[in-house]
Each structure stands twice: as C-alpha cells, then as structure tokens.
Amino acid sequence: MSSKSQLWAKVSPWQRWREELVLRALFICALISVFTTLGIIYILFGESLQFFAHVSPLDFFFGREWAPMFEPRSFGVLPLVSGTMLIAVGALVIALPLGVGIAIYTAEYATGRWQKILKPTLEILAGIPSVVYGYFALNKITPLLQAIYPDTEVFNAASASLVIAIMILPTIASICDDSIRAVPKAVRDGAYALGTRKSEVIAHIVVPSALSGILASFILAFSRAIGETMAVTLAAGATPKLTLNPFEGVQAMTAYIAQVSMGDVSHGSIEYQSIFAVGLVLFLMTLGMNLLSQFIVKRYARKYE
Amino acid sequence: MSQIEGTVDNPKRALREQDRSMPDKENRAIFAVNAQRRKLKEQVFYYLIFLATLSALFVLVYLIGSIFSDGWPYLNWDFLTNFPSRFPAKAGFKSAIYGTAWLGCLTLFFSVLFGVGSAVYLQELSAKGRLSSGIELSIATLAGVPSIIYGMLGLGIFVRFLALGRSVLAGALTLSLLILPVIIIASREALKSVPDSIRMGAFALGATRWQTVRDHVLPAAIPGIATGVILAMARSIGEAAPLILLGALTYIAFVPESVFDSFTAMPIQIFNWASRPQAQFHDLAAAGIIVLLGFLLICNSAAIILRSRWRAK
Numbered sequence: 001m002s003s004k005s006q007l008w009a010k011v012s013p014w015q016r017w018r019e020e021l022v023l024r025a026l027f028i029c030a031l032i033s034v035f036t037t038l039g040i041i042y043i044l045f046g047e048s049l050q051f052f053a054h055v056s057p058l059d060f061f062f063g064r065e066w067a068p069m070f071e072p073r074s075f076g077v078l079p080l081v082s083g084t085m086l087i088a089v090g091a092l093v094i095a096l097p098l099g100v101g102i103a104i105y106t107a108e109y110a111t112g113r114w115q116k117i118l119k120p121t122l123e124i125l126a127g128i129p130s131v132v133y134g135y136f137a138l139n140k141i142t143p144l145l146q147a148i149y150p151d152t153e154v155f156n157a158a159s160a161s162l163v164i165a166i167m168i169l170p171t172i173a174s175i176c177d178d179s180i181r182a183v184p185k186a187v188r189d190g191a192y193a194l195g196t197r198k199s200e201v202i203a204h205i206v207v208p209s210a211l212s213g214i215l216a217s218f219i220l221a222f223s224r225a226i227g228e229t230m231a232v233t234l235a236a237g238a239t240p241k242l243t244l245n246p247f248e249g250v251q252a253m254t255a256y257i258a259q260v261s262m263g264d265v266s267h268g269s270i271e272y273q274s275i276f277a278v279g280l281v282l283f284l285m286t287l288g289m290n291l292l293s294q295f296i297v298k299r300y301a302r303k304y305e
Numbered sequence: 306m307s308q309i310e311g312t313v314d315n316p317k318r319a320l321r322e323q324d325r326s327m328p329d330k331e332n333r334a335i336f337a338v339n340a341q342r343r344k345l346k347e348q349v350f351y352y353l354i355f356l357a358t359l360s361a362l363f364v365l366v367y368l369i370g371s372i373f374s375d376g377w378p379y380l381n382w383d384f385l386t387n388f389p390s391r392f393p394a395k396a397g398f399k400s401a402i403y404g405t406a407w408l409g410c411l412t413l414f415f416s417v418l419f420g421v422g423s424a425v426y427l428q429e430l431s432a433k434g435r436l437s438s439g440i441e442l443s444i445a446t447l448a449g450v451p452s453i454i455y456g457m458l459g460l461g462i463f464v465r466f467l468a469l470g471r472s473v474l475a476g477a478l479t480l481s482l483l484i485l486p487v488i489i490i491a492s493r494e495a496l497k498s499v500p501d502s503i504r505m506g507a508f509a510l511g512a513t514r515w516q517t518v519r520d521h522v523l524p525a526a527i528p529g530i531a532t533g534v535i536l537a538m539a540r541s542i543g544e545a546a547p548l549i550l551l552g553a554l555t556y557i558a559f560v561p562e563s564v565f566d567s568f569t570a571m572p573i574q575i576f577n578w579a580s581r582p583q584a585q586f587h588d589l590a591a592a593g594i595i596v597l598l599g600f601l602l603i604c605n606s607a608a609i610i611l612r613s614r615w616r617a618k
Contacts, residue, residue: 015513022515023430029422030431030440033489036482037443040454043461101357109354118358121365127536127601129543131572132372132594135579139587140371166364173361197343199350220449227451229546230572234579254453254546261456261550267465279457283450290449 044283047276054270060277066240066251068260068274075274077281079240083157083250084282087236088225090161090246091168096218098165099172100207103214106173107180108202126170133163134234142235145247155237155249163231168221175220179213180206212300216293223289227282229254253282372598376591384592388558389574393585398593401574403560404473405542405600408570411477412484412541417534419481420488424530427489428496429518448486455483456550464551471552474564479547484537491533495526528615535608539601545572571597 052060055075063076106118141159145152152158183206191201207214237249238259251259257275265271387397423440431437459479469475499522507517523530548570557569571593578590 019513019515023426026422026426026430029419030426030437032419032482033423033447033485034440034443036458036485037446039462040450040458043458044454047461098357098360101354102361105354105358109351110358114358117362121362125361125365127539127543127605128368129545129572129597129601131543131545131576131579132368132597135575135587135590135594136368136372138579139375139591140367166361166368169361197347199347200343203350223449224451227453229451229453229549230576234576254451257453257457258546258549261460261552276457279454283454286449286451287446290446294445 040283044276044280047273048280051270051273051277054273055277064242066256068271073270075277077253077278079242080251080253080256080278081281082242083236083240084226084232084252084254086157086244086246086250087160087164087232087252088222090157091164091225092218092222094162094165095169095172095221099169099217099221100176100214102169102173103176103180104202104207107177108198108206122170122173125166126174128167129230130167130228131230131234133167134231137163137231137235149247152247153237153249155235155239156247157236157250158246160232160236160252161246163235164225164228167228167231168224171221171224172217175217176210176214179210179217182213183209212296215300216297219289219293219296223286223293226289227254227286229258233258253278257282369598372591372594375588376593376595379588379592380595384589385596389556389569389577393583393589396578396586396589398571398574398596400557400560401569401571401593402596404557404568404570404573407473407561407564407568408477408480409538409542411473411564412480413534413538415478415481416484416488416537416541420485420534420537421492421530423485424489424492424496425518425523428493429522430514444486444489448490451546452483452544453546453550455479456547458482459547460550460552470565471567472565473561473568476548476551476553476568476570477564479551480541480544483544483547484541487537487540488534491537492526492530495529495533496522498529499525528612532608532612535604535611539604539608542600542604543572543597545570545576548573549576571600 060075060077062078063074064078065074065076066079067074102118102122106115110118137159141162142152142154142156145156145158187205187209188201191205196204232252233255236252236255238251238255239249240251240256241248243250256278260271260275383395384397385402386399387395388400389398390396423444427437427440431440456479459475459482463469463475463478464471467475469478503521503525504517507521512520553567553569553573557567559566561568575590575593575597578586578593581587
C-alpha cells in the first residue's frame with residue numbers, strides 16, 4: 001500500500017515483505033478482540049443449550065425457586081435475578097444522588113486545593129479491588145447495620161449495596177463531571193444575565209442540559225453493579241431468596257457462579273452447565289444496558305454550535 | 306458606565322456608588338424576587354453537595370484506616386514468608402505474593418503484545434472498513450463485559466479446550482483478555498494525540514508506514530501507553546472473580562516454578578481468609594489487603610512518575 005505513493009523512494013523487496021508481515025501480525029492482534037467476543041458468546045450459548053436440554057427454558061426463566069444442589073432440584077432463576085436487582089438497585093439509590101452531588105461540586109464549585117484532593121480520592125476509590133470492598137462490607141458495614149437495626153442477618157443485601165455504591169460512585173461522578181463541564185459557558189451566562197443564582201443555574205439549566213450524560217452514567221454504573229462478584233459473594237450470602245428486604249441474605253447471580261466454581265463440580269454435570277445459563281442471563285443484561293447507555297449518549301446528547 | 310472617581314481599588318465602594326448613580330433604584334427590585342428565600346436555598350444546596358463530597362472522602366479515610374488498624378499487628382516478616390496454614394498464627398502470604406508476581410509478569414507480556422499491537426493496527430495501519438468497525442464494536446462490547454464472564458471464557462477455552470489446566474498460564478491469559486480492551490482504548494488515545502506533522506515528516510523523508518510508526522509515532526506515544534498499561538495492570542492484580550472461576554481457590558503451599566504450575570493469588574487468598582468464620586483469619590485478610598494495596602500503590606506511583614518524566618522531556 002505504501003509503494004504506490006512513494007515511487008520516488010527506495011523501497012526494497014525486503015522492506016515491502018516486512019511491511020506486509022507487520023501488517024498481518026498486527027491484524028491478527030486486532031482480531032483477538034473479535035475472537036474473544038465470539039468465544040464468550042459461543043461458550044455461554046453452547047453450555048446453556050446443553051443445560052436447556054435438561055431444564056425447560058420456561059421453568060428456568062419463570063421458576064420461583066432456585067435449588068440446584070438438593071433433591072428435588074429446581075432451576076428457577078428469578079430468585080437470583082431478584083437478589084442481583086435488590087443489591088444493584090439499592091447501590092444505585094445510594095450512589096446516584098451522591099455521585100451527581102460530587103460531580104456538581106467538582107465541576108462547579110471546587111477550587112484549587114479541593115480539586116487536588118478530590119480527583120485522587122475518587123481515583124483511589126475506583127482502584128481499590130472489589131475483594132477489599134467485600135471484606136469491608138462483611139467486617140465493618142454489617143456490624144454497623146446490626147447496631148442500627150438488630151434484625152440484620154450476618155449476610156445481607158444492604159451491606160453489599162452500600163459497598164457497591166462506593167465502588168460505582170467514581171464512575172458516576174467522573175462521567176457526570178465530564179458532561180456538566182461540556183455545557184457551554186454561553187448557556188450559563190444567558191441564565192446569569194436573567195438574574196438567577198448559581199444554584200438555580202445548576203439545578204435548572206446545567207443539570208438538564210447534561211442529562212443525557214448523567215443518565216448514561218447511571219446505566220453504566222448499574223451494569224457494573226450487576227456484574228460485581230467478590231463483594232456480593234462475601235457480603236450478601238448464598239441463600240437464593242425472593243425478597244425485597246435488604247436486611248436478609250440473598251444470592252446474586254454472580255455469587256452463585258462463584259459458589260459453584262469454588263466447590264468440586266464435575267465438568268458436564270448439570271450444576272456446571274447451570275452456571276453458564278446464569279452467566280448468559282448476566283451477559284445479556286449487562287450487554288443490553290451498555291448498548292442502552294451508548295444509545296442514550298448518541299441520541300440525546302445536546303449539540304451546541 | 307464611566308468609572309466613578311476613587312473606586313479603582315475598592316470594588317465594594319464602586320458597587321455602592323454605581324447603585325447610587327442608577328436612575329431607578331426601586332425598579333431593580335425585579336432582580337431580587339424572593340431574595341432571602343433564594344439565598345437560603347442556595348446555601349442549603351451548596352452544603353448538601355459539599356456534604357456528598359465529604360462523605361466520599363470520609364469513606365476512603367475510614368476504609369483505609371480500619372483495614373490498617375486490623376491488619377497492621379499481623380503484618381510481619383513471618384506473614385510475608387510463610388505459606389498459608391490452617392492455624393492463623395502460622396499462616397502466611399508467600400504463595401499468594403509469588404502467584405500474583407507470576408500472573409502480573411505474564412499478563413503484562415501478553416496484554417502489551419496484543420493490546421498495543423491491536424491499537425497500532427486500528428489507529429495507524431488499518432483501512433477504515435467494515436472489518437475494522439467490527440473490531441471496534443467488539444472492543445466496545447468487551448469493555449462492558451463483567452469480569453466473571455471472562456472467567457467462564459477462560460474456563461472453557463484455556464482450562465478445558467487448550468487443556469492448560471488450572472495453571473498460571475491459563476490465569477494470565479484470562480486476565481490479559483480481561484484488560485485487553487482497557488489497554489487498546491488507552492493506547493489508541495495516546496496514538497491519537499501524536500500530531501500528524503510527525504507522520505508527515507517521516508513520510509516526506511521516505512519512511513514506510515511501519516518505519517514511521519515504529520521510529521516516530523510509537524516513541525512519542527509511549528508515555529500515554531505506559532500509563533494506560535500500568536493502570537490496567539493495577540486492575541488485573543486486584544481481580545479475583547475470573548481466577549476463582551478457573552478453580553484457583555485451592556490450598557497452595559508452594560511457589561509456582563513454571564507457567565504450568567497451579568497457583569494462588571493475593572486477592573484469592575484474601576477472599577479465602579475473609580470468608581472463614583474465625584475472626585483471626587479476618588485480621589489476616591486485612592494484613593493481606595495492606596500488602597495488596599501496597600502493590601497497587603507502587604503501580605500507580607510508577608504511572609504518575611512515568612507520566613511526569615515524559616512530560617518534562
């Protein structure tokens with residue numbers, strides 16, 4: 001490809017051969033991502049199909065009891081989905097106002113020293129491994145909750161929600177911060193010229209203008225919360241249960257997958273296949289949410305001249 | 306409005322003078338509708354937001370502080386050089402530290418090789434077509450896939466299909482795939498920020514495309530790439546979920562000696578201790594967390610130092 005545009009330059013056959021070779025090699029590197037995606041889809045669907053040969057999809061998707069280990073076995077995924085949702089929604093309810101608040105503070109108010117403290121703080125919070133958050137939930141948050149509300153079980157959804165809220169806080173804050181900063185100065189100046197106060201400009205002009213980014217950050221954070229494994233496994237327990245009470249133990253989808261793979265489950269058994277079916281549900285949920293957040297950014301982002 | 310005399314250095318007085326010189330002072334009340342209430346609302350708004358921000362700071366301080374106060378007494382030389390044990394007093398972190406070091410080196414090798422390679426291909430060499438947009442789509446998809454799903458992929462492909470077993474190699478390959486999208490995206494950003502004049506200059510001197518990339522574009526993009534790689538490595542060091550899927554949660558009382566040996570890693574050992582009922586193991590977990598956070602701190606400081614060094618050049 002380079003030879004045509006460089007007829008005047010000396011490109012030896014060896015060089016041309018090397019160019020081709022490098023191009024091919026790098027192309028193969030780039031293909032790895034495609035193969036990874038296809039591999040994930042193949043593995044999840046392949047094993048799930050074998051699972052669905054034993055369990056009818058109707059029972060799986062609408063069954064209200066999850067008991068894969070004991071007779072009589074029952075593979076209704078709803079308790080796992082509800083466990084995941086209880087934890088993730090709880091985390092979002094906590095992280096949402098805090099994240100937007102922090103984003104407004106860092107984008108609109110923070111000056112000099114505060115800015116220097118806040119950015120690294122959020123980066124550190126984002127960089128702490130999830131197993132550390134799991135330890136924190138089990139050993140610090142749960143005793144705290146038990147002190148406030150004595151009926152809290154040792155493993156409970158609320159502690160998992162709280163630590164996942166901390167984990168997704170930086171995601172929400174940094175995306176919201178970016179989209180708040182992207183609102184042009186002219187829009188704010190227009191509002192100031194009408195005699196509004198700063199808080200009114202933020203609440204009525206800036207935040208609505210940045211809404212698409214804020215919404216996208218929520219969905220992205222929600223998808224992260226659903227896929228979170230270690231904190232959920234450590235803090236929320238391993239009892240699949242259809243409940244809305246955050247102070248009880250529940251089992252999330254990821255926690256079930258981790259639980260099965262920690263035990264000695266033989267390859268090809270129905271428990272082994274069931275984690276792939278649950279994984280498929282998890283994959284489709286997170287994929288849907290990521291696509292939705294990309295769509296929102298594309299469709300509803302306000303364009304400024 | 307003309308400047309009122311003697312007010313240059315005194316803005317407050319300037320405002321007052323302006324007030325006095327305006328013709329219809331009472332009509333300006335339209336700008337101060339509900340002034341008191343709105344002022345109060347503004348203050349409440351500000352303090353709520355400030356409180357939200359403080360809460361994040363407080364959580365971080367409390368998290369780090371409580372882990373240090375739990376784990377610090379257990380952190381001694383024996384802890385770092387003993388193997389895990391059923392007895393908390395004898396249990397150590399050695400196999401986990403070695404396992405993480407092995408994993409880290411191998412993951413670094415694979416992910417840099419493939420990640421930077423794909424970034425260079427996509428950003429510098431590829432023809433914009435359906436194929437490269439397909440690659441980009443799959444990278445965007447992979448960036449949002451939960452880490453535990455990568456564990457299932459690793460279990461299916463590396464552990465079973467390629468029959469690598471529960472080895473360091475299988476773990477490292479899985480972690481490499483996990484951080485690949487992060488490295489590709491960061492490297493592409495770094496390559497994008499290299500000005501086109503550098504490429505044009507090289508082409509003008511008769512360099513081929515690969516010579517241009519190798520000798521001019523890549524060196525200019527290295528600080529950005531290195532920062533992205535180190536941050537991605539920090540993520541992979543703390544990742545436990547995919548490794549648990551591979552079956553790495555076993556009692557390991559030896560140090561891996563080849564890439565085909567089984568292994569444990571720091572986050573897995575921490576998880577193991579934290580999930581036991583005895584309180585003493587929880588303190589051991591805290592000590593392990595301190596070591597893990599120390600590793601991450603070294604990684605992140607390296608990224609910061611690297612960034613500032615290259616900027617200075």
